[in-house]
Every structure is written in C-alpha cells, then in structure tokens.
Amino acid sequence: MGRVQVRQMMRTPAIHALLIQLAAFVLVLLLAVGLRTFAGTDLNILSAALVHGAAAALISYWRRLAAWWFPIQFIFPVALLTVHALRLPSWLFLAAFLALTCLYWTTFRTQVPFFPSGPATWHAVAGLLPEKEGVRVVDVGSGLGGLILHLARLRPEGEFSGIEVAPLPWLISALRARLAGSRGRFIRGDYDRLAFAGFDVVFAYLSPAAMPALWAKARAEMRPGTLLLSHEFPIPGVEPSLIIPGAAGRPSLFGWHM
Numbered sequence: 516m517g518r519v520q521v522r523q524m525m526r527t528p529a530i531h532a533l534l535i536q537l538a539a540f541v542l543v544l545l546l547a548v549g550l551r552t553f554a555g556t557d558l559n560i561l562s563a564a565l566v567h568g569a570a571a572a573l574i575s576y577w578r579r580l581a582a583w584w585f586p587i588q589f590i591f592p593v594a595l596l597t598v599h600a601l602r603l604p605s606w607l608f609l610a611a612f613l614a615l616t617c618l619y620w621t622t623f624r625t626q627v628p629f630f631p632s633g634p635a636t637w638h639a640v641a642g643l644l645p646e647k648e649g650v651r652v653v654d655v656g657s658g659l660g661g662l663i664l665h666l667a668r669l670r671p672e673g674e675f676s677g678i679e680v681a682p683l684p685w686l687i688s689a690l691r692a693r694l695a696g697s698r699g700r701f702i703r704g705d706y707d708r709l710a711f712a713g714f715d716v717v718f719a720y721l722s723p724a725a726m727p728a729l730w731a732k733a734r735a736e737m738r739p740g741t742l743l744l745s746h747e748f749p750i751p752g753v754e755p756s757l758i759i760p761g762a763a764g765r766p767s768l769f770g771w772h773m
C-alpha cells in the first residue's frame with residue numbers, strides 16, 4: 516500500500532473514529548495516573564469508561580465527524596465494558612469478527628454498507644431496460660444478487676452481471692445463480708476497476724459518500740445514450756433525467772441518461 520493510499524485510509528471516518536478512541540484512552544490513562552499520583556485516589560473502571568466516552572465524543576465534535584458518530588463514540592467504551600463483563604468465550608468474538616468482516620469487508624473505506632434492495636426496486640429497474648436484444652446490465656455492488664437474478668429471469672436474451680467487493684455476499688450470489696441455473700454472472704472485485712463502457716445500464720445502490728466518484732466514473736466511461744441508475748441516493752448537484760418515486764415512503768430510483 517502506497518503512502519497516498521495510507522493517507523486516504525487515515526481520512527476515512529471509521530479509521531478517524533478509531534484513532535479518536537485511542538487518543539481518548541491515552542487521556543483517561545493520564546488522568547488515572549495523575550489522580551493516583553497527586554490525589555492518592557483511583558479512578559474506578561465505570562467512571563473511566565464514562566470519561567473516555569465523553570472525551571471521545573468531544574474530540575469527534577472538534578474533529579468534525581458526522582453528528583451520528585457522537586453517541587457511538589460515547590457509548591463505545593461502556594459497551595466494551597458491558598460485553599467484557601458477560602464473560603463470553605473468546606472464540607465467539609473471533610467468529611463474530613470473521614463473519615462481519617466477510618459481510619462488510621471494506622465498508623470502512625468505501626463507506627457503503629451492505630443492505631439489499633427489494634422486489635419493488637427490481638420491477639422499477641426492469642421497466643427501464645432498453646428493449647434491444649442482448650441488453651447489457653451491471654449492478655455495481657451487487658450484494659446477494661437479487662436484482663441481477665430477477666432481471667436475468669425476465670430477459671433471458673440479455674447479459675446481466677454483478678460485481679461485489681465483499682466475499683460473503685458475492686459467494687451467496689454466485690451460489691444462488693448456480694443453484695437457479697441463472698445466466699446472471701457475479702464477479703468478486705471493486706467496481707472501480709470495471710470498465711463501464713460495455714454496459715447499456717449501470718445500476719448502483721451505494722451511499723451518499725460514493726456518489727460523486729461514481730458520477731465521475733460514469734461520465735468518463737459510459738457511452739452516450741446509456742443509463743445510470745441509483746436507488747435511493749441522488750448525485751449531488753446533478754439533475755436526474757428521471758425519478759421513479761418509491762411506494763409507501765420507500766426510497767426513489769434516480770436515473771441519468773448519458
């Protein structure tokens with residue numbers, strides 16, 4: 516990993532939040548040592564956790580993290596103490612860590628967590644596909660593969676693929692395609708390395724943080740007349756060519772004709 520990548524990673528909010536927790540821990544340690552040395556008293560563990568949480572929340576405010584980090588930063592040390600008190604077997608933590616890593620993989624970097632879209636979105640996307648024979652569609656960040664499997668069923672003459680960076684969702688989507696005998700194809704990887712030029716429709720369900728870079732890539736690579744779709748998240752400052760409102764308060768589907 517190069518120096519620029521390390522610097523970029525340090526700027527991601529999750530790494531920033533972790534570094535703040537470490538800084539708050541050092542402050543509490545200094546406070547505990549100071550109290551013992553100069554006042555002869557010990558800071559009990561619950562008070563230490565509360566001071567730690569408060570310090571982490573304040574530093575997060577000072578460092579301008581998004582507001583929803585403040586309660587997380589405050590609760591984290593107390594939650595750690597509580598879980599520690601449950602005396603759960605250590606293998607459980609390793610198992611939970613491995614399962615969450617395989618599910619979320621590089622969410623701390625991409626800022627795109629896993630959450631699936633549903634049939635209402637798949638139907639809306641199906642209604643927007645061009646009629647042309649052999650239409651080529653990709654879901655960037657394809658999760659469990661629901662959209663691609665649905666479209667491949669509806670349009671057997673088309674080419675439908677998904678690309679997914681996290682191993683567990685990718686594995687599940689690939690197994691689902693194989694078990695269903697689907698022509699949908701799933702690649703494990705980062706969509707940043709996939710050329711968008713070969714697709715008629717690029718679908719994304721990502722996060723607000725990912726939209727500016729997705730737009731830059733789509734503008735640079737997608738052919739004129741093709742369609743970029745985003746479920747829930749608009750592209751800041753770019754007027755969509757179409758909006759399909761979600762039913763019953765569900766998120767909208769946005770589209771941009773290139």
Ligand SMILES: C[S@@+](CC[C@H](N)C(=O)[O-])C[C@H]1O[C@@H](n2cnc3c(N)ncnc32)[C@H](O)[C@@H]1O
Pocket residue numbers: 619620625627628629630631632633654655656657658659660661662678679680681684704705706707719720721
């Ligand atoms: C909100 S989920 C959407 C899943 C799927 N598209 C759907 O509609 O059900 C976003 C997915 O994108 C994946 N993802 C995020 N960044 C990615 C990247 N750079 N390359 C490939 N997949 C990515 C995440 O791992 C996650 O599974």
